[in-house]
Amino acid sequence: MDVNYEALIPKVGVITDVRIDTPDVKTFRVVTPDGKKAFDHKPGQCAMLSIPGVGEAMFSITSAPTNTEYMEFSIKKCGCVTEWLHQAEVGQQITIRGPYGNPFPVDDAFVGKDLLFVAGGIGLAPLRSVINYCRHYRDRYGKIDIVYGSRSKDDLVDYQEIINEWMEDDGIDVHLTIDREQEGWDGHVGFVPNYVKELNFDTNKTVIICGPPIMIKFTLEGLISMGYNKQQVYTTMELRMKCGVGKCGRCNIGSKYVCKDGPVFRCDQLEELPDEY
Amino acid sequence: MQKITRENLINKAIELLDNGTVSRVLGWKIGEFAYDVTPAVFTTKEDLQKDFIFDDFCNANFSKYLIAETRKAEEKVLVFLKPCDTYSFNQLLTEHRFSREKVYAVGIPCEGMLDIGKIKALAGEGIIDVIPGEGSITVKNLYEEEKTLAYGDVLTERCLSCKSKKHVVYDELMGEEGDVIDSNRFDEVEKIEKMSADERFAFWQSQLSKCIRCNACRDICPACTCEKCVFDNPKSSVNNKAISDSFEEKMFHIIRAFHVAGRCTDCGECSRVCPQGIPLHLLNRKFIKDINSFYGDYQAGQEEGSRAPLINYTFDDLEPGEAVGRGV
């Protein structure tokens, strides 16, 4: 009668590819030692990656569930675990456990809707999984718009995929912007919240937003002023996590645990929670 | 000698609030039971009259609270200091941890504070009243029983080996000034010194293995005022929580004792707040005793700005080899 399965015990994963996206973001491809995908997931879910002796941290799975061969994680260098990962080479083993959290409602609330993705910087990482899922099941959704901004051209994550694949798709409009003028950039210049307002989208879209808190705040204000309501807007949260299964007690906002009840929240639901994130 | 009462302190606080000398009063607030007291900031006459308490359980040393409190406003804050608290106060001034101009310090006499743990051990649980008497207290419980306990049996450990009834710093003194006492505070240290190395190791192992890593000793310690403690830094490779290796607990307490060596005034707050009853003050006292014997008597906090022997090089200093030989 002893319970043997334990959520806290990870599997071994192998890094099979490292792509340099920006000066501080790399994308890691991870499989199990026998070359398989570690587990299935849904768009927006996360996984705990760790390096024994260094630490464990939660990352959104940036590859789409439709990729059955491997998982990818786009990781910005900013703490102990991420710094270590940035030095890792192909063939390095790490540990992985998951999937954690609730996904974006790609199979219900999003179906039949026009989708507007708004991302800033590394905030594209969790949305890439959703975008590629929606591209795979393209006919389930209406028009897709993607507004993505970064500090500079070099800080745009997954830039090659954006240009070579997303921009080539029918029925997907990609609107890129960077914060300041830059040589070799003839696209839009300006902050994401302003760009979203300038683009003056119809107010019937379902919005999926992720980026720095300040970007989310001003974009949301902009959307509201355009006539959107908060029920149309989804975002994904990040707080300190240790267990990933709603027990270690630190990632709560009020009575909701980001690791279990989130990380995906609809903005009207988020607004009901206390202001502590 | 006239005993300083709660009313005397409240009147003094109200006087200083009314005449604008201070805007806040750091004092002890009455609790749920006859013995529980919480440090609090009072700003009005009404709050003082309602909640301010001064009794045999006003153990808390306010000196460390001044660091945060003096940063909150430009006006002065009134603090009541027992003799031993004044040493911590001076030591913090020496270390430039708060600005003296922002504090109005009133020295108050102390005849020793009581240890509720000792009272409960002798009188049992269920205490509803503790009535002070001449040389003893009367404890009443829920079961309509009464017990009289001698002060000497229920004084806190640090008060039993009180080092001074003299205030080393104040703006104003209430009551009569006392003297520095030729205390017995190193007796326990000597007992441990006389143990064999194995016995000593076993003693500390049994004590420190009780540690639950609540960090209360560090957090209450007036000598532990780093903005960010090394133990709270995940990159420091030392832990602020329990670890799988029981040696870590020893590391924590020994590192802490080293860090406060020469700065610890022996206020005894560490042992008082330890929920596991570990005699942490003995580690600090060992350092104090050794410093005294190696470099001549030195009392941290006795004089503002004094240079502790460990940070003051002189030609007469003991050679390291000599110190090791004498320390065993």
Next chain:
Amino acid sequence: MRKFSIQALDTIFAKIAADEKLYLPVDGENGSNYKLWEPGVQMSDALNTVRSAKDFFFPQTENLIEFKVTGKQIDIIDVRNENEDFVVFGVRACDVRSFDILDRVFLSEPIDSYYANRRAHSVIISMACTRPAETCFCGTFDIDAANPAGDITCWKTQDSIYMRANTDKGEKLLAKLDGLTEECDDSAVSAQQDKTRRIMERLPLANLSAEKFGGGKTNEFFNSPAWKELSQACLGCGTCTFVCPTCQCYDIKDYDTGNGVIRFRCWDSCMYSDFTKMAHGNSRNSQVERFRQRFMHKLVYYPENNEGIFGCVGCGRCLAKCPISMNIVKVMKKLGEE
């Protein structure tokens, strides 16, 4: 109901300990704590243990797993050892209730198998209280100190110990003690219960009510100005958390032993500054927020997620141990005023 003479206590303990490890409260220099029974060990008469009984299922530190790291390769090594049967004797009503509260966290999906296995391998023998302390307020949370839960409930009178099995596990253990106990009616127990309940009514905190708190009250209390005053003197230490029988937050850390890495779990405290700290910032930046979290969790968030059950059992340990005497009773009274 079964009973046996108090003189036979050691025989009973020996009988239980013959098959399984038996733990019970034993007096030490710092009050009573659970210790392993062996011949000669005396059961404490203290009202409660200094450390709570949660340690049996959620120890302060436990190794989850070990890693062997060789170059780029990682091997995972199983180091688990939580499958030993044991009996805990003398758990008070408050601590028995704390197991229900912990169960709802650790046994909800996905089940924490370390905790679940320890729970499955234990038998809890509770002991009814007869002399509650001034710090007791289990009644606030509808706990009956005179009738604790557990696999077996015991009542101790001047000369006898009475036992009642509440679960299958309890029945089984009681059956094992058949030859040493005799059947009896419950008149002596009822008399003792009446007496204890009368005392409970006279406790200083007997009228403390949790009525104002519970699920759905986040907005009512979260922004209360009282938090600032209540947390004013808080040291940010973890004493309340670690002596609390229901506090269950934990940290997972790695420890490099020199020839491997042990991943262990240890108690953590929401009072600690690093609890929610991450590379880019901290969602609870000051002690006001950390302090608020602890009490909101017990009084609002936990009941919201657990059918109204509060995350406090009124054992009074935090009242006795907080270095500055700030505690959940003072918080409830202050917030309740508003």
